Amino acid sequence: MRDEMRAYLDAPFNRLGTHCEKWDGLERYFGRSDLIAMWVADMDFPTVPQVKQALVERAEHAIYGYTDNSEAEREAEAAWLLRRHGLRVEKEWMLYSPGVVDSLHFCVDALTAPGDGIVIQTPVYGPFFSSVSQFGRKIVESPLKRDGEAGWVMDYEDLERAFEGGVKMLLLCSPHNPIGRVWRREELQRLVDLANRYGVIVVADEIHAEFTFDGHRQTRILSLDGADRCVMLTSATKSFNLAGLRHSTIIVPDEKLRDALKEELARAHADMSNIFGSIAQTAAYTYGDEWMDAVVEYIRENRDYAVSFLREKLPEIGCRPQEGTYLMWLDFSALGMSHEAVMKMLVDEAHVAMNSGLFFGESGRGWFRLNLATQRANVTAALENLYKAIRSR
Ligand SMILES: Cc1ncc(COP(=O)(O)O)c(C=O)c1O
Numbered sequence: 001m002r003d004e005m006r007a008y009l010d011a012p013f014n015r016l017g018t019h020c021e022k023w024d025g026l027e028r029y030f031g032r033s034d035l036i037a038m039w040v041a042d043m044d045f046p047t048v049p050q051v052k053q054a055l056v057e058r059a060e061h062a063i064y065g066y067t068d069n070s071e072a073e074r075e076a077e078a079a080w081l082l083r084r085h086g087l088r089v090e091k092e093w094m095l096y097s098p099g100v101v102d103s104l105h106f107c108v109d110a111l112t113a114p115g116d117g118i119v120i121q122t123p124v125y126g127p128f129f130s131s132v133s134q135f136g137r138k139i140v141e142s143p144l145k146r147d148g149e150a151g152w153v154m155d156y157e158d159l160e161r162a163f164e165g166g167v168k169m170l171l172l173c174s175p176h177n178p179i180g181r182v183w184r185r186e187e188l189q190r191l192v193d194l195a196n197r198y199g200v201i202v203v204a205d206e207i208h209a210e211f212t213f214d215g216h217r218q219t220r221i222l223s224l225d226g227a228d229r230c231v232m233l234t235s236a237t238k239s240f241n242l243a244g245l246r247h248s249t250i251i252v253p254d255e256k257l258r259d260a261l262k263e264e265l266a267r268a269h270a271d272m273s274n275i276f277g278s279i280a281q282t283a284a285y286t287y288g289d290e291w292m293d294a295v296v297e298y299i300r301e302n303r304d305y306a307v308s309f310l311r312e313k314l315p316e317i318g319c320r321p322q323e324g325t326y327l328m329w330l331d332f333s334a335l336g337m338s339h340e341a342v343m344k345m346l347v348d349e350a351h352v353a354m355n356s357g358l359f360f361g362e363s364g365r366g367w368f369r370l371n372l373a374t375q376r377a378n379v380t381a382a383l384e385n386l387y388k389a390i391r392s393r
Contacts, residue, residue, distance in 0.1 A: 005294040035353040036382045043241040043373035050287035067275045073282045080285040087220045095250040103233045104131040107203045110264035117167035123360035125177045152179045163198035172204045178329040180322025182216040202230045210239040212324040213300045236281040247277025299326045302372040326373035333366035350389035352382045
């Protein structure tokens with residue numbers, strides 16, 4: 001990474017008073033504001049300079065009417081997917097939605113029927129549960145299994161049992177939040193082959209796809225053999241720190257599935273983008289390469305630092321270097337405290353705001369999630385605080 005880029009990412013910031021959930025929301029969510037915010041999955045890094053410039057230029061115009069998603073926007077995303085991921089997608093496969101969680105909702109509502117079973121692999125990002133249950137579909141949990149070498153693996157026998165039982169859809173998290181796996185091509189191919197055998201639609205939430213480390217490359221679901229009935233959810237908002245702009249893409253090669261989703265989006269009046277989201281995404285996919293590489297490197301360094309710190313000074317906290325995402329999944333169960341007592345200790349003694357593992361389902365009890373997409377100084381301070389809080393008990 002160039003020195004200028006490191007300085008850009010490393011510069012101290014103040015997000016207070018910017019309508020920012022992660023820092024301004026501390027009091028509301030944790031009951032006190034004097035915490036280091038290591039929770040909500042956004043980054044404390046300023047976005048790509050050309051994105052800011054494009055937004056400022058558009059803001060100057062002062063008429064913010066309804067949006068026409070341009071060909072340039074589709075071309076920029078298609079070019080990014082080809083350049084960065086070797087994936088070729090047709091522009092007409094792309095639909096826009098306000099967010100990836102919204103897209104999960106739309107897929108569930110449009111492509112399954114009330115009462116249908118839908119598989120989620122737990123522990124998993126909380127809205128996977130509600131996306132299924134709020135539409136009257138049945139959650140079929142297929143727990144991920146602990147595995148010595150890889151950390152966590154899919155349970156194919158369990159998945160096959162669920163598929164045999166007639167489930168209609170699987171919501172895949174790839175890379176997986178919170179356990180941090182970057183699924184290998186063979187793992188995903190096996191999953192898609194199995195899904196095809198039983199006519200199960202795979203909806204892949206690939207919102208964390210840019211954040212992969214140690215030579216692990218994201219396998220885009222649509223690059224697999226027989227993936228023509230898969231749906232891929234992408235978003236520049238996670239990748240480039242634009243979450244407040246609310247914009248994302250649903251990529252659907254199959255015409256029938258695409259038509260059903262188009263109707264769903266139109267019904268929900270959600271098929272028209274936020275103008276700033278569209279503009280930011282186009283600029284990010286056009287100019288964001290160097291910034292993205294630098295951010296991934298910076299986060300990888302934070303991750304390595306956190307892992308060494310924890311292994312050396314707090315070995316009772318279970319951690320492993322995540323292969324992907326900027327989120328570290330930490331096991332506090334060996335402390336012998338209840339989940340609630342750990343949470344209280346984190347907030348009132350360590351003064352660190354982390355996500356409770358219970359947000360990811362009951363199997364997250366005893367676990368907490370640490371967001372590493374912040375300046376190194378914050379990572380250091382949060383870990384030092386944690387160390388002092390635990391050692392002074
Ligand atoms: C796996 C996953 N999907 C979706 C989202 C949210 O996406 P959006 O803000 O586009 O709804 C997140 C945010 O943390 C996430 O981790």
